[in-house]
Amino acid sequence: MSVQQADPLEDVLALVGTTSRLSVRLVAGGEWALSFEPPPAVKFNAVRRGHCLLTVEGVPEPFELAEGDCFLLTRSRAFTLASGPGVRPVPAGPIFAAADGDVARVGADEDVVLIGGRFDFGERAKELLLDVLPPVIHVPGHTAEAATVRWALEQIDAELRARPLASTLVTGHLALVMLIHLLRLHLAGAGAEAASGWMAGLADPVVAPALRAMHARPAHAWTVAELAGVAAVSRSTLAARFKHVVGQGPLEYLTAWRMELAADRLRHGDDTVAMIAREVGYGSESALSSAFKRVTGASPREFRRRDLRLRHGGREPASPRESRRRTGPAGDGRP
Template sequence: MDALAGLLDGPRARGAFMIRACFDPPWAVRVQDEAPLTVMLMARGTCWITPDADGVPVRLGPGDLAITRGPDPYTAGDAPATAPQALILPGGECRYPDGTSLNGSMDLGVRTWGDRPGAATVMLIGTYLMRGEIHSRLLDALPPLLTLPAEVWDCPLTPLLAQEIVRDEPGQEVVLDRLLDLLLISALRVWFSRPEAAAPAWYRALADPVVGRALRLLQDDPAHPWTVAALAAKAGVSRAALARRFSDLVGEPPMAYLTGWRLALAADRLRDTDLTLDTIARQIGYGSAFALSTAFKRVYGVSPQEHRAGRAAAAVGLRAAPRVS
């Protein structure tokens, strides 16, 4: 499995929060929605984003793209000093700074929100509402805020997203979800090619002719009864050489990596499917539901059943919550 494809394999955007935000200065919005990931594309004007994590404002101009990694809050505005005029809370709930609701008061049409459609600043925003466990290995390596300037970011998806985000046609939600997935993957491909990007160790290790081969074997066929010796034979090196090289490049031994990968797959399948625990166990390489349940609880602190119930409750809460569009 390709490393970037692995980011969105399984739990893809489903009913992602998509909006075109239109503002005239002075304006500022504080975002406290706890969303795992938000992609912002500047269609017109400029914006300053200030993440709480380090408090360093970053300027975006036309064509620039930003990705914020939750759940840390951040503020977006025409200038770093502008006081927030709105708060975005979990579930897309929108309030004035004093806590009173403003849901509906700034609606400007289909997925459009703000001051007026022809405002000086227009941002195309897509927010992933749920965090899948497979994502964690990559998302945890991202900074709270990463940006791509227009000079290195020339994506043909930009005009298409601008057209589609304001349409109200059958199947439109699915179209926007897939566009958001493609936009994110395209942006991360550019980001990880840049020197300032701190790619996770396992991602960098995929380029190694020996360890990369072993990683792909583990990722593509987690149900296989892998051993270090079997992986070494496939990679064409000794058992000791693979174990040492794998640990040096990935940061953990091959079997520890496999355990984490299997449990991440289990977490996603518990959330996204109705498969029985026994079926999931067989699919990912555990001999029984009991063995998977024991390993899952040891790592995640909850049983598979509790994990599934908690994800379902969270999804119901997100569907029930009001949105700004």
């Protein structure tokens, strides 16, 4: 059965609104160790020269980072970077606060150079993306598969050194390229075993075709039998495999994804609930409202009003008619 298929990873990254920000470079030498507070966002670092040791709160074994290696810290956990074991760490905050231009230094030598930054996501990132990843993703840089990551890091490094026009914009986009390749490598390697939910499903040869089909056509009235045909397995095989790998049945997953799409449109658009219902596969506004309230605990209209209040600091936003009355037809403040 030939069915159009989509990319769930791309869909989720687009839905959670991924952005990136680069931090100053870290240059270190001799014996050194820096302790970092739990970061407010997903942290990444890459070793451009030398090697060091990464220790993360709650993770039993440290990670030995060699030149070219990268890591993603997907949870808000304290961590330490050090020249080796047994070195007493000092807080990283004052070191970075005293950075000279774009470089923070610890020690007198330049044995180790790291570049890093953070990825910021929208409010649904934790449930949709971060919770299905392990706390730390370590990607060795020496492998052939990591060639694109190495290229992105080299370009980021060059931009940070030379600071040409629009370098901040360029490095931000390059960091997103690196993030996507890190996630690809994670899924393609042994790290896929540590994934859960839909991300684990992407690495499963039976589940992945059904996932991609649902993401390609979320409004289609899928049945388990039809999805099983896409995956070229029996209905019972798909249902059992999907439940085991993803943690919920295929139609449960479809409903949850439709609700995510509906919630995103309610937050960021002005379409009516009836229009959104048709877009995500419900024949009427009441059918979507019933499913939406069952999943989120609020009706679509209540959800939209609550989201608007949060964006306006808890105040009820003015209606378009009220706004026109306050500002005048030209929007210049005249009555």
